[in-house]
Amino acid sequence: MRIPVKRENIAEYLLFMWQTEDLIRAYKLDIDKIQQSVIDSVYQSVEERKNARDWYEGLIIMMKSEGVQEKGHLQINKNIIIDLTDIHLRLLKDPKESEYIGVYYNTLPYIVELRSKTTDKEVPELETCFTALYGYMLLNIQKKEISKETQAAITQITSLLRLLSKKYKEIDQQE
Numbered sequence: 001m002r003i004p005v006k007r008e009n010i011a012e013y014l015l016f017m018w019q020t021e022d023l024i025r026a027y028k029l030d031i032d033k034i035q036q037s038v039i040d041s042v043y044q045s046v047e048e049r050k051n052a053r054d055w056y057e058g059l060i061i062m063m064k065s066e067g068v069q070e071k072g073h074l075q076i077n078k079n080i081i082i083d084l085t086d087i088h089l090r091l092l093k094d095p096k097e098s099e100y101i102g103v104y105y106n107t108l109p110y111i112v113e114l115r116s117k118t119t120d121k122e123v124p125e126l127e128t129c130f131t132a133l134y135g136y137m138l139l140n141i142q143k144k145e146i147s148k149e150t151q152a153a154i155t156q157i158t159s160l161l162r163l164l165s166k167k168y169k170e171i172d173q174q175e
Contacts, residue, residue, distance in 0.1 A: 010080060010168045011130070011161040017077050020059065021068070029060050029069055042166040047051055081127050087168055088126055100163055110153040126164070129157045 004012040027033040034056050035049075043049045062074050071141065091097045092104060107129070114128050123131075136154045139146055146154075 006080075007169065007172055009062075009165050010084065011133075011165040014077060014080050014130060015083065015134055015137065017136075018130070020071065021063065021073060021077070023068065024056065024174060026061060026065060031057050031060060065115060081124055081130070084126050084164060085124050088164060091164075091167060100167065103160050103163050107156045110156055114153070126161075127146075129161055132157055132162065 004016045006013040023038065025032065027037065031053065035053055039049050039052045039056070043052050059074070062076070063069055066072075066075055068074060088104075091100045110130055110132075111125050114132055115123070115125070118128070133154060136146070136150070
């Protein structure tokens, strides 16, 4: 199993972390079950297995201490949304970022529609985008039918998040 590198593709990394949170929940935060079902079947060497177990145990401890055993996201993942939102807002204010601004405004109707269907109106726009993409991934895994409208929305949201990830990487390399 390849863990996405945060610096290379922040969007892929965040979606992977959300999936990992759900995987841990599916195994009821039981490291032995995760060891048996995931770690032992994915990692070959003793050292890889030990490192993976330590990593999962660390996440389990964080999930318990932050009270996200059943739902929600770890603060480290929330911080990514905060960082991305900061970059997103800076890009929208920069007249030199016409490509990003254009992609955002093409995505905005889908964001507005998605936000109209949620009860929590305080969720950042980008979190709405990630939630939609994550839901789409789950539908694909479950082999559920996906409407043309949903597919169009996901294609546009993916364009935005791909470009934002690229900008994140550029900014990260400059710092």
